[in-house]
Structures are given as structure tokens and as C-alpha cells.
Amino acid sequence: MTPLLELRNVSKHFGHAYALEGVNMSIRPGEVLSLLGDNGAGKSTLVKVVAGVHQPDEGEVYVRGERVSHWNPAKAREQRIETVFQDKALAAQQPVTSNVFLGREITNRFGFVKHRAQRQEADRLMRGMRFTSKVLSPDSPVQHLSGGEREGVAIARAVHFNADLIVLDEPTTALSLRQAQEVLDFVRRVRDDGTSVLFISHNMFHAHEVADRIVILDRGRVGMEADQATMSATELIELMQSTARGDAHA
Numbered sequence: 001m002t003p004l005l006e007l008r009n010v011s012k013h014f015g016h017a018y019a020l021e022g023v024n025m026s027i028r029p030g031e032v033l034s035l036l037g038d039n040g041a042g043k044s045t046l047v048k049v050v051a052g053v054h055q056p057d058e059g060e061v062y063v064r065g066e067r068v069s070h071w072n073p074a075k076a077r078e079q080r081i082e083t084v085f086q087d088k089a090l091a092a093q094q095p096v097t098s099n100v101f102l103g104r105e106i107t108n109r110f111g112f113v114k115h116r117a118q119r120q121e122a123d124r125l126m127r128g129m130r131f132t133s134k135v136l137s138p139d140s141p142v143q144h145l146s147g148g149e150r151e152g153v154a155i156a157r158a159v160h161f162n163a164d165l166i167v168l169d170e171p172t173t174a175l176s177l178r179q180a181q182e183v184l185d186f187v188r189r190v191r192d193d194g195t196s197v198l199f200i201s202h203n204m205f206h207a208h209e210v211a212d213r214i215v216i217l218d219r220g221r222v223g224m225e226a227d228q229a230t231m232s233a234t235e236l237i238e239l240m241q242s243t244a245r246g247d248a249h250a
């Protein structure tokens with residue numbers, strides 16, 4: 001199966017220090033790939049490369065089997081790769097609807113925003129992703145939403161823009177257990193609809209639970225890659241601990 005996105009031998013350095021070194025990684029259509037790694041392993045740098053924010057210093061990016069040159073954020077979006085960064089770029093005082101369309105509103109031919117169409121679409125997206133709160137509507141200001149729901153709004157935005165790949169950078173950090181589960185449910189739902197997800201996390205339980213495949217970054221390199229089904233959460237934790245101790249480099 002042709003990968004949706006493939007990084008071939010990608011390196012990125014800042015000064016003399018390599019944040020990524022010879023990274024080979026691919027994301028298949030319709031899978032959740034969890035990317036784990038210790039502090040400074042290169043996860044955020046990899047997210048920025050995938051999002052087109054950073055150009056690799058070496059190596060190539062392939063989308064659906066085609067090499068793309070001069071990779072940048074606009075090209076990433078054209079290729080239906082949507083990234084939800086940690087800050088989620090939400091306007092807290094604005095309702096859910098405005099946040100789904102922020103900066104990319106549905107307009108008529110005169111350039112006026114089609115509020116009703118946007119509200120209907122936001123409602124459809126929220127139903128599709130099964131937002132569970134009874135009090136939440138497309139008109140709710142985002143500041144009234146739970147952390148999990150906010151992540152859901154950011155994911156809904158990506159779904160609206162027909163993302164084939166949604167990159168989620170630490171989506172469950174600082175969330176309660178229940179909210180984190182809500183986010184994992186959102187991820188499963190978009191995956192079940194055929195969207196690929198690159199799930200970046202420090203939380204090994206979340207990363208393991210939601211993944212089809214797992215990649216561990218270790219000091220800028222791919223330290224391990226495995227199907228989720230071949231490894232228990234406990235085994236993953238042991239592997240992460242030995243990676244952190246540097247056993248693999250001993």
C-alpha cells in the first residue's frame with residue numbers, strides 16, 4: 001500500500017546539533033501512528049517538518065508516492081495534511097462555529113460569510129464526532145468547553161477541510177483522565193472514517209491505546225517501529241525506559 005506520507009532519510013539540524021537525523025518514517029492511509037520520544041527526541045521538529053513549517057536540511061518528503069519539493073505549510077494543506085499544534089489556535093471568546101472556520105470562512109460570491117451554512121456544518125461535524133455534552137452547541141463559546149472538547153473542535157476543523165492526515169501534537173497533555181479519553185474517542189472516530197492520524201504524545205498509555213502502529217524517536221533517530229498489536233503497554237513502557245537509559249546505544 002502506498003503510504004500517505006513518507007519521510008525518507010530526513011535530517012534537520014539547528015547549528016551543529018541534529019534534531020532529526022536520517023529519519024525514515026511512513027504513515028499509511030487510515031492508520032493512527034503514535035510517535036513517542038523523550039524530551040528533546042525531535043518530536044516537535046518532526047511535526048514541523050510534516051506541517052511544512054521546517055524544510056528538511058536533507059532527505060525527501062513523499063505524499064501519496066509523489067516526491068514534493070519546496071515543502072511548506074500551504075503545500076501541506078493542499079495535500080490535505082492538517083496539523084493541530086499544542087496551542088490549538090482557538091479564539092476562546094468565539095463560538096465553536098467561528099473556530100471551525102477561523103480564517104477559512106464559507107463565503108458567498110460577494111465575500112460575505114455564510115453564517116447559517118457554517119453553523120449547520122459545525123453541527124454536522126460535532127454530531128459526526130459524537131460530542132457527548134448535552135449543553136454544548138455550535139454557538140457555545142470555546143472558553144466554556146472542556147480541554148478535551150477544545151481538542152475536538154480543532155480536530156473537527158481539520159475534518160471539515162477534508163484532511164487525509166491529521167497531526168495532533170500532544171493532544172492529551174494537561175487533560176483529566178475523562179477528557180483524555182474523549183480525545184482518544186475523537187481520534188478513533190476520524191480514523192474509522194478513513195483519516196490517518198499522527199499522534200504525538202509523552203503519555204505512553206494514550207499513545208499505546210489509540211495506535212495502530214508506534215514509532216519511538218530516540219535523539220533524532222527512529223529507535224523503534226512496531227505494530228501496536230505486537231506489544232503490550234507494559235512492554236512499550238519498558239522499552240521507553242531502556243531507550244531513556246540509552247541501553248540501545250550501549
Ligand SMILES: Nc1ncnc2c1ncn2[C@@H]1O[C@H](COP(=O)(O)OP(=O)(O)OP(=O)(O)O)[C@@H](O)[C@H]1O
Pocket residue numbers: 014017018019037038039040041042043044045046
Ligand atoms: N528552533 C530551534 N533552534 C535550535 N534548536 C532547536 C530548535 N528547535 C528544536 N531544537 C533542538 O532540537 C532538539 C529536538 O527538539 P524538539 O523540540 O523537536 O524535541 P521534542 O521531542 O519535541 O521535545 P519535548 O518533548 O521536550 O518537547 C532539541 O535538542 C532542541 O533543543
